[in-house]
Amino acid sequence: MQDLLYFSQQLINGLTIGSAYALIAIGYTMVYGIIGMINFAHGEIYMIGAYTALIAITGMTALGLAWLPLILLVALICAMIVSSSMGWAVERVAYRPVRGRHRLIPLISAIGMSIFLQNYVHLAQGSRNVGFPALIEGGFTFGSGEAFQMSLSYMQITIFITTLICMTVLSMFISRSRTGRACRAVSQDLGMASLLGIDTNRIISVTFVIGAALAAVAGLLLGMYYGSVDPLFGFIAGLKAFTAAVLGGIGSIPGAMLGGLILGVSESMTSSYLSGEYKDVVSFGLLILILLFKPTGLLGKPEVEKI
Amino acid sequence: MSMLSVEDVHTHYGKIEALHGVSVEVNKGEIVSLIGANGAGKTTLLMTVCGNPQASSGRIFLQGKEITRDPTAQIMRSGIAIVPEGRRVFSGLTVEENLHMGGFFNSKTEIRKSQAHVYELFPRLKERENQRAGTMSGGEQQMLAIGRALMSRPTMIILDEPSLGLAPLVIKQIFEIIGQLRDEGITVFLVEQNAHQALHLADRGYVLETGKIRLHDTGRNLLNNPDVQSAYLGG
Numbered sequence A: 001m002q003d004l005l006y007f008s009q010q011l012i013n014g015l016t017i018g019s020a021y022a023l024i025a026i027g028y029t030m031v032y033g034i035i036g037m038i039n040f041a042h043g044e045i046y047m048i049g050a051y052t053a054l055i056a057i058t059g060m061t062a063l064g065l066a067w068l069p070l071i072l073l074v075a076l077i078c079a080m081i082v083s084s085s086m087g088w089a090v091e092r093v094a095y096r097p098v099r100g101r102h103r104l105i106p107l108i109s110a111i112g113m114s115i116f117l118q119n120y121v122h123l124a125q126g127s128r129n130v131g132f133p134a135l136i137e138g139g140f141t142f143g144s145g146e147a148f149q150m151s152l153s154y155m156q157i158t159i160f161i162t163t164l165i166c167m168t169v170l171s172m173f174i175s176r177s178r179t180g181r182a183c184r185a186v187s188q189d190l191g192m193a194s195l196l197g198i199d200t201n202r203i204i205s206v207t208f209v210i211g212a213a214l215a216a217v218a219g220l221l222l223g224m225y226y227g228s229v230d231p232l233f234g235f236i237a238g239l240k241a242f243t244a245a246v247l248g249g250i251g252s253i254p255g256a257m258l259g260g261l262i263l264g265v266s267e268s269m270t271s272s273y274l275s276g277e278y279k280d281v282v283s284f285g286l287l288i289l290i291l292l293f294k295p296t297g298l299l300g301k302p303e304v305e306k307i
Numbered sequence B: 001m002s003m004l005s006v007e008d009v010h011t012h013y014g015k016i017e018a019l020h021g022v023s024v025e026v027n028k029g030e031i032v033s034l035i036g037a038n039g040a041g042k043t044t045l046l047m048t049v050c051g052n053p054q055a056s057s058g059r060i061f062l063q064g065k066e067i068t069r070d071p072t073a074q075i076m077r078s079g080i081a082i083v084p085e086g087r088r089v090f091s092g093l094t095v096e097e098n099l100h101m102g103g104f105f106n107s108k109t110e111i112r113k114s115q116a117h118v119y120e121l122f123p124r125l126k127e128r129e130n131q132r133a134g135t136m137s138g139g140e141q142q143m144l145a146i147g148r149a150l151m152s153r154p155t156m157i158i159l160d161e162p163s164l165g166l167a168p169l170v171i172k173q174i175f176e177i178i179g180q181l182r183d184e185g186i187t188v189f190l191v192e193q194n195a196h197q198a199l200h201l202a203d204r205g206y207v208l209e210t211g212k213i214r215l216h217d218t219g220r221n222l223l224n225n226p227d228v229q230s231a232y233l234g235g
Helices: A002-035 A042-062 A068-098 A104-125 A154-176 A178-188 A190-195 A200-226 A233-248 A253-273 A276-293 B042-049 B095-102 B108-121 B123-127 B138-150 B168-183 B195-201 B219-224 B226-232
Strands: A139-142 A150-153 B002-013 B016-027 B031-035 B057-062 B080-083 B156-160 B187-192 B204-209 B212-218
Touching: A002 A042, A002 A150, A002 A154, A002 A178, A002 A200, A002 A233, A002 A253, A042 A068, A042 A104, A042 A200, A042 A233, A068 A104, A068 A200, A104 A233, A139 A154, A150 A154, A154 A178, A154 A200, A154 A253, A178 A190, A178 A200, A178 B095, A190 A200, A200 A233, A233 A253, A233 A276, A253 A276, B002 B042, B002 B187, B016 B031, B016 B042, B016 B187, B016 B212, B031 B042, B031 B168, B031 B195, B031 B219, B042 B156, B042 B187, B080 B138, B095 B108, B095 B138, B108 B123, B108 B138, B123 B138, B138 B156, B138 B168, B168 B187, B168 B195, B187 B195, B195 B219, B195 B226, B204 B219, B212 B219, B219 B226
Parallel strands: B031 B187, B031 B204, B080 B156, B156 B187
Antiparallel strands: A139 A150, B002 B016, B002 B057, B204 B212
16 A cells, blocks of 8 residues: 555656646647757747746736736736747747758757857846745645655646646647648648648747747746746756657657656656656666667657658 | 740759740640650749749749749749649648648638539549548549649649559549649649640640750640650650
């Protein structure tokens, strides 16, 4: 019983982090799926989302607003708007002018953008980490009377539910809507889509905006979960989410979701059963194994040469 | 009345010039065939009309309006549609979704109407409506590519090697459809290696050789031309 509770606790923790990774990973995978580049500034977009949410929350508390759902909603909307505009602007300024050049050029541009945004936040917000108010407190505990009690906090439940909603809305959008269909068509054959009169630049912007908005959601959620943010907040999370995207098969949206969950669970299992220091070793080791034995990722499709 | 007018167009891929001053005229309601060997520049000419790549010099007019420097997406929204070489259907999308991509800018009612029309031309597509395009045979994909092009209700349709890699029976069917499109009043600009059938169907034809127009005449005269016969019609 004791062991089972302990295991379940790690599973819950892992799935919590994993679903946030998945939210960030969507941005990597959608952009890769459509223009075949890794947007290394995506982690910074997520970090900016977290900061924006924090600023909004601080502002509203200073104004004396106390109704929690309203605070969360406004913070979420602010974060999504700011991050989306950032995502849009980054593509417009740093990627579009170099599109179609050698693959390394947009990649370097992305790394440059990442460094720029990180340092911008350093300057604007200071380099120390800032406390993020834990707005959602409390939770359920299971196994009273045992030496180990399993807890499922309301915060964790919020993360699950929000992620679930985002993923459902995204899947509906991609599979049902007119723009979603165009996204899929552009990711399969950009040239053909433009031969049908579709403004592919607009579709590319849309994918950046969607990815950034989801990253902002993750920013708010993980900011509250960890209780603090700093300008490097997006670096490791971005790297992990990128790993999750590759793990699941880069370019595949369900893959990013699966990859995020697997990564989150494997991390939390390693931290608890081995040691916290091995956490990153295992997650990146997992990445190497996948790349060795299934280079297209778990749900990725191999590129088929069209005849 | 001129539908498409290509005037002294040169096109470059990097430093290599692929078209050395090509002029082609397609009139409203005609079927015009462009024949030529592999690498003559047929596809390049079609793609230049679509603005990808753009002509490095010369001018292109569509219904009297210059489109030489317009971006591809804009050109393709001005009444012209293409069935590209190799079909290029969106393999992960269903047949219906592919058709809807073709009518991307039309209203829902227009899409419904065009879709019904396409299903009338190709009943096979109706049967496969919810199937992924990538799982269909080459002939069915070609039908889908033509159907997709028709979805935008174009006044002119460009077909690049529609018979490539298809069984003779399917080719016959495709050519019948092309004739039917003309009867509906759609102007057809057809590129083919299958010179015999292409010229047979065409009102007029052009012969492209290494980036230059060698000959142009009515379809029938080209069929009877000894040079054309020896070079493209197997003697």
